[in-house]
Amino acid sequence: MAAELEERIRLAYEARASMHADPGLEAYRLFHGYGEGGPGLLIDRYGDVVLIENRGAEARDVAIASRVLQRLDEFSCIVLKERGQDPRALLGTLPSERTVVRENGLSYWVETWAPRNPGLYLDARPARDWLQSNSHGRRVLNLYSYAGSLGVASIAGGARSVIHVDTQKRALARCQENHRLNDQRTDARDLERVDAVKMLRKAATSGRRFSGIIVDPPPPGVGAGDVATPISLAPYLANVAEPGAWILCFFHHDPRSWDELEAVMGNSLDRPYEPIWRGRSGPDFPESTAERDLRLSALLLP
Ligand SMILES: C[S@@+](CC[C@H](N)C(=O)[O-])C[C@H]1O[C@@H](n2cnc3c(N)ncnc32)[C@H](O)[C@@H]1O
Known part of the structure; x- marks a missing residue:
């Protein structure tokens, strides 16, 4: 099972190769569990910060996701959000300053540590x-x-x-x-x-x-x-x-x-x-x- 989830996240990452390569796109979903075989797990990238949102996945799956992501790319921080708990960093330090992400020629402020949406849907x-x-x-x-x-x-x-x-x-x-x-x-x-x-x-x-x-x-x-x-x-x-x-x-x-x-x-x-x-x-x-x-x-x- 662990190997399966690892593989699904890796495949999802590879499927987004054109997004990783686009310097004008800094924020997008890396893994959409509902459609990509990991129900309850949503993984978003905002620049070099990753947000893992756990909506009912096992703690073990979250640990797998964090481990695979660190192998796939160089992120400065991985933040975990779980219902009823404060966001916490699984890698690096929880950001405290808002940052800017680029999309289609425009810039948007994001607060990647915020308990709800960071500022950009x-x-x-x-x-x-x-x-x-x-x-x-x-x-x-x-x-x-x-x-x-x-x-x-x-x-x-x-x-x-x-x-x-x-x-x-x-x-x-x-x-x-x-x-x-x-x-x-x-x-x-x-x-x-x-x-x-x-x-x-x-x-x-x-x-x-x-x-x-x-x-x-x-x-x-x-x-x-x-x-x-x-x-x-x-x-x-x-x-x-x-x-x-x-x-x-x-x-x-x-x-x-x-x-x-x-x-x-x-x-x-x-x-x-x-x-x-x-x-x-x-x-x-x-x-x-x-x-x-x-x-x-x-x-x-x-
Ligand atoms: C899903 S967000 C909208 C997302 C936004 N269109 C975007 O793309 O970033 C919903 C927003 O509706 C606002 N809202 C909720 N009820 C409202 C109401 N009755 N009248 C006006 N705004 C409301 C909330 O404060 C929230 O900011």
């Missing part, structure tokens, strides 16, 4: 790439912004403005820090600390309109209260989307087919729409079940 990389190519001249609304990487990508793609909406003060501060890191001008008025639905309701009545809307609510099971989805928000989104706007939807853990998700989304918008793009997480997130996959859909509202 690696599965959203294809969305950031899409935004860099499809934001030109748009007024973008980034709902559930977290640290703002999607807005940074939009501005890099020529967006005229980006408004970030999040309930967490710290998340909005990180948006500002990430914009600054990329020499993008920011204004405190572009950061709105408010519930997304409240913001959308108010924007509808006050006549605010957007030509690009990003909808990435927390996946089911994360946080308290009712879970918003792009579909549940659709009636509000339709009110603030100007003609020609796109809506970039993040569908997390939804058993419905892609066609069905887009059709239900379109019906809930109650406006003509045209699907213009579909995306998934990158090849570093091979999934064994379609419904666990993140699915990204961009819909154009003519």
Whole structure:
């Protein structure tokens, strides 16, 4: 069994050879246990720091993973995160300073010691790439912004403005820090600390309109209260989307087919729409079940 896991991690590492060789890509998943034969084990690289996230694997498997990784590459630190415990270093010293990682020409702050996400969702990389190519001249609304990487990508793609909406003060501060890191001008008025639905309701009545809307609510099971989805928000989104706007939807853990998700989304918008793009997480997130996959859909509202 130990030999099997070792081999799977080694194969996963080799399958990402083009990512290791890309000097412009410093953060990606090294081993996606769900799809690569190590359930409960997720391994991410942020520069020369590796994060092992244990979501139910045996302690022995974590030790194997750490050992194989040290043989495969020269990492300065391997951090282990386990539910209910403080992150700890299996190799090197737990970083205490935030660091910067590069992706597709942009830089992002990451806190690799943080108990939760370090500041950059690696599965959203294809969305950031899409935004860099499809934001030109748009007024973008980034709902559930977290640290703002999607807005940074939009501005890099020529967006005229980006408004970030999040309930967490710290998340909005990180948006500002990430914009600054990329020499993008920011204004405190572009950061709105408010519930997304409240913001959308108010924007509808006050006549605010957007030509690009990003909808990435927390996946089911994360946080308290009712879970918003792009579909549940659709009636509000339709009110603030100007003609020609796109809506970039993040569908997390939804058993419905892609066609069905887009059709239900379109019906809930109650406006003509045209699907213009579909995306998934990158090849570093091979999934064994379609419904666990993140699915990204961009819909154009003519
Ligand atoms: C999954 S993260 C979004 C990730 C982000 N789009 C990215 O790519 O980095 C979810 C974010 O939604 C925020 N959030 C949760 N409930 C919210 C609400 N009701 N209104 C606005 N933001 C909310 C959380 O604070 C968190 O930062």
